[in-house]
Amino acid sequence: MTTSRPHQQILLDEHATMAELLQVAAHVEADPQTGMQALRLVTRRSTDYTVLTRAARIAAKLILRAPPPWRQHVRIALLGTYTTAQMPALLRLYLAVAGINAECYEASFGQMAQELLVPSADLLAFRPDIVLLIPSYRETQVWQSDRPGPADVAADLQLFRQLWAQARTLGMTPIQLNIDLPADTPMGNLCGVSPLGVTRWLRELNLHLGDAAQGTVTVIDVDRLAARIGTSAWSDARFWYSAKQAVALPVLPQLCSLQAAIIRSLLGLTAKVLVLDLDNTLWGGVVGEDGVANLELNGSARGEAFVAFQTFCRKLKDRGVLLAVVSKNNPADALQPFQDHPEMVLRRDDFAAFQANWLPKSDNIRAIARDLDLGYDSFVFFDDNPAERAEVRAHLPDVHVIDVPEGPADYIAALARSGAFETAQVTAEDLRRAADYQARQQAVELQAASGSQADFLSALAMTASWGPCRDVDLPRISQLVQKTNQFNLTTQRHSEGELRAFMTSPSHDTLTVRLADRFADRGLIALLIAAYQDQALIIETWLMSCRVLGRTVEAAMFHHVVAWAQARGAAVIVGTYRPTPKNALVAELYAQFGFQRQASLPDGTTVWHLPVTDGMALPATYLDTAKEQG
Amino acid sequence: MTIAAQVTEVFRDVFDDPAMVITAETAAKDVPDWDSLNHINLIVALESEFAVRFASEEIAGMGTVGDLYQLLARKLNQAAP
Numbered sequence: 001m002t003t004s005r006p007h008q009q010i011l012l013d014e015h016a017t018m019a020e021l022l023q024v025a026a027h028v029e030a031d032p033q034t035g036m037q038a039l040r041l042v043t044r045r046s047t048d049y050t051v052l053t054r055a056a057r058i059a060a061k062l063i064l065r066a067p068p069p070w071r072q073h074v075r076i077a078l079l080g081t082y083t084t085a086q087m088p089a090l091l092r093l094y095l096a097v098a099g100i101n102a103e104c105y106e107a108s109f110g111q112m113a114q115e116l117l118v119p120s121a122d123l124l125a126f127r128p129d130i131v132l133l134i135p136s137y138r139e140t141q142v143w144q145s146d147r148p149g150p151a152d153v154a155a156d157l158q159l160f161r162q163l164w165a166q167a168r169t170l171g172m173t174p175i176q177l178n179i180d181l182p183a184d185t186p187m188g189n190l191c192g193v194s195p196l197g198v199t200r201w202l203r204e205l206n207l208h209l210g211d212a213a214q215g216t217v218t219v220i221d222v223d224r225l226a227a228r229i230g231t232s233a234w235s236d237a238r239f240w241y242s243a244k245q246a247v248a249l250p251v252l253p254q255l256c257s258l259q260a261a262i263i264r265s266l267l268g269l270t271a272k273v274l275v276l277d278l279d280n281t282l283w284g285g286v287v288g289e290d291g292v293a294n295l296e297l298n299g300s301a302r303g304e305a306f307v308a309f310q311t312f313c314r315k316l317k318d319r320g321v322l323l324a325v326v327s328k329n330n331p332a333d334a335l336q337p338f339q340d341h342p343e344m345v346l347r348r349d350d351f352a353a354f355q356a357n358w359l360p361k362s363d364n365i366r367a368i369a370r371d372l373d374l375g376y377d378s379f380v381f382f383d384d385n386p387a388e389r390a391e392v393r394a395h396l397p398d399v400h401v402i403d404v405p406e407g408p409a410d411y412i413a414a415l416a417r418s419g420a421f422e423t424a425q426v427t428a429e430d431l432r433r434a435a436d437y438q439a440r441q442q443a444v445e446l447q448a449a450s451g452s453q454a455d456f457l458s459a460l461a462m463t464a465s466w467g468p469c470r471d472v473d474l475p476r477i478s479q480l481v482q483k484t485n486q487f488n489l490t491t492q493r494h495s496e497g498e499l500r501a502f503m504t505s506p507s508h509d510t511l512t513v514r515l516a517d518r519f520a521d522r523g524l525i526a527l528l529i530a531a532y533q534d535q536a537l538i539i540e541t542w543l544m545s546c547r548v549l550g551r552t553v554e555a556a557m558f559h560h561v562v563a564w565a566q567a568r569g570a571a572v573i574v575g576t577y578r579p580t581p582k583n584a585l586v587a588e589l590y591a592q593f594g595f596q597r598q599a600s601l602p603d604g605t606t607v608w609h610l611p612v613t614d615g616m617a618l619p620a621t622y623l624d625t626a627k628e629q630g
Numbered sequence: 631m632t633i634a635a636q637v638t639e640v641f642r643d644v645f646d647d648p649a650m651v652i653t654a655e656t657a658a659k660d661v662p663d664w665d666s667l668n669h670i671n672l673i674v675a676l677e678s679e680f681a682v683r684f685a686s687e688e689i690a691g692m693g694t695v696g697d698l699y700q701l702l703a704r705k706l707n708q709a710a711p
Binding site: 048049050053054057085086238239241242243245249250 | 640643644646666667670671674675678685686689690
């Protein structure tokens with residue numbers, strides 16, 4: 001089977017076969033990016049175990065030969081109660097196509113609890129960032145009990161809590177897979193509804209597991225995935241008895257894909273923006289030709305499907321996904337349904353960006369990326385027109401282009417199952433983000449209206465509150481640590497365990513900043529960690545959300561650092577800048593604050609010193625720096 | 631495509647060897663990568679390719695490719711290659 005079509009043509013063809021795509025990936029010696037793109041398309045379009053296993057092998061070779069420019073590295077320990085031998089290769093594939101280089105460690109067979117609680121020397125030597133806890137119902141006390149009940153649920157839950165606490169103590173971030181449910185039980189239908197049924201108690205265990213993990217541990221809802229696939233396909237008794245495979249191999253790719261999506265989100269690499277077309281995507285018909293009155297919105301099967309899709313998109317927005325419109329339309333035509341059609345669910349102000357013009361869609365996405373200050377890998381593109389999808393795919397390969405199915409009835413499933421917006425946790429900041437980006441647009445307008453930068457900053461009426469890291473803020477702080485790429489001096493992805501250690505260490509100070517202005521409460525947006533050593537204050541971590549760039553927050557933070565240095569009697573402040581592909585913005589930050597460069601290391605890292613004196617000149621800031629948070 | 635040709639394609643995919651040649655006499659010991667893990671991978675790929683299901687005994691008793699031909703022929707109501 002040889003292919004004669006040019007590679008680019010295969011990559012842009014939504015009907016290319018998996019064999020063709022694998023062929024492209026296997027034969028691009030000099031071009032690992034193209035190979036990864038082909039594999040990315042395979043992972044999005046196929047769930048076939050044999051296809052994905054082949055893709056995983058090709059990915060491994062590709063990575064060995066010419067590693068792509070990684071966005072992040074992560075070390076993952078898989079601790080299961082059953083055979084997980086096929087998981088690492090698939091997991092590495094799904095993460096590699098998202099730009100994440102994963103190293104995996106597998107526990108000895110069935111040693112989920114023992115490896116962590118004892119803990120094993122191999123596990124400690126591997127130094128995982130993440131531990132995946134992978135149970136099945138078969139080892140739960142609930143399943144093994146003769147008369148399952150609350151005591152069994154509590155006992156199982158207790159073990160998981162213990163594992164989470166131990167992982168944290170060891171500086172690892174736990175991810176908990178919840179419990180699959182048995183397909184065939186003696187009580188049959190009654191098993192899930194009767195107080196005597198084991199399925200009923202396994203469900204209760206999953207509910208308690210979710211509640212106990214809320215806000216602290218990420219749970220992967222295996223029960224939901226298995227139900228969507230079908231519990232009779234989820235597990236195959238033949239391979240449970242012969243090889244202790246609790247998950248049937250044909251469905252394993254879907255489990256690994258979900259694990260990868262959740263890990264991607266924990267690392268801050270999940271998509272943030274959904275770019276939507278209008279005609280035949282949000283409504284049926286072409287507004288510029290058919291007129292607002294004739295659009296299909298409710299009133300017919302297709303019309304109902306479009307309204308349902310709008311509702312789905314609005315709910316995505318409510319949980320923190322930004323919506324944008326990119327439509328080939330006259331602006332007035334594009335806006336009219338939002339103003340005049342009574343069945344429209346989405347409103348104009350649901351969108352953080354609205355581009356209706358006749359430019360190529362890739363140009364419009366570039367403009368939105370610039371305005372919102374986001375990379376192309378933050379974008380998901382949904383358009384019913386295959387030609388537009390090919391155009392975006394060709395020019396912006398990092399944008400996740402959804403293969404939109406024929407007919408609006410299948411739109412929701414296509415978007416939901418893409419996994420593009422899977423998130424590990426929803427924080428208060430996520431819920432506020434949409435309002436935040438809207439406020440940003442208003443601030444841009446205010447800036448245009450204000451005379452000078454100083455006038456603008458004063459007009460923003462910013463209020464900040466300051467304080468050390470607190471337990472209650474850890475999920476958000478952890479999210480910032482994982483996600484912040486641009487204003488990040490050292491890009492150290494501290495785990496929650498490490499952050500806790502800094503919080504209690506007598507030789508460290510931590511500082512968090514919350515910011516509000518006249519348009520929005522921006523929440524917790526910056527973090528600084530300082531260490532004290534030999535009369536020096538060493539800035540170990542300094543990062544700030546890109547949403548508040550140019551607000552002089554960094555200057556105000558620097559005031560705090562100087563105050564700490566003086567209070568602790570430090571003679572010098574030491575700063576380090578470690579370059580990454582994304583943080584050039586702060587390469588000269590220390591120079592701007594009067595530091596002198598002391599050293600330049602071969603990897604581009606620079607080290608900066610500033611002597612501490614009484615009458616130090618401090619940079620101007622427009623924040624109230626006095627306020628401490630309660 | 632004949633059963634033999636289809637089986638060859640499956641072996642080539644599973645063992646990642648586009649030039650792989652198998653005969654009725656080929657046994658697990660003749661293929662370096664044919665371990666217990668790949669045996670399961672092979673079964674999964676064959677079941678998907680031919681839309682059949684093998685019993686545990688059939689999986690365990692599959693000594694040579696010839697055995698596999700016989701099994702598939704019986705399940706598909708065709709003559710063995």
